[in-house]
Amino acid sequence: MAYAVISDVHSNLHALEAVLKDISDHRIDELYFVGDAVGYGPQPNLCIDLLKKDCAILIAGNHDWAVLEYISTEYFNIHAVEAVMYNRQVMAEQHMQDLEKFNLLKSSEKRNALFVHATPRDPENWDYLFSVKDAEINFEHFEQRLCFIGHSHTPVIIEQQQTGEILIHRAKTEINETSRYIVNDGSVGQPRDGDPRASYVIVEDTSIEIVRVQYDVSKTQKEMEAAKLPFRLIERLAYGY
């Protein structure tokens, strides 16, 4: 049965609702979340409610940990810090407790998959996995056939063939029985690959597909204006960067 993976919602309720609607239109068995429920956007509480209700696995991202004050924001840019502080301010105690229960990493035996926000090699260091070299190193740090990550907000399917050769897929690929995969599902709430549509991944028995979903960006932007969140964070949603 097919399953879906989402991440980097970043308190963008309207993007999350559009993605959940799209997922419900597909024949999806289970949904997994690989981190960054909050930060950047205006609606942390309602996003956490939906994720808690719908996701079989809940992974924590660096923005989740920053809101919980598990890590400092010294490596965040000033706009991200402002948004972290706003999210912390408006979050209900119950939602803080919910977020505390999100895992750093988790595996699923039935999916033969590992779920983690940044990298399987060093999840708490919040590294970005961008290059083929990064991918090759990280393939050595998990045993499962598949590893799902988020963090970079850039969707990509990285295939490692039995020979060691790395292939990059940007949209959809058939699953090769002898290959292993690192899959970045992109971002629901703040895509950065030049496409403003929300991004997520569907895995079927024989294929992995990156799916893009249109949502009402202006609705989220209006809420961000009302919350006095930084203009730079508001405008970037329209461009997907």
Ligand code: ZN
């Ligand atoms: Zn993120």
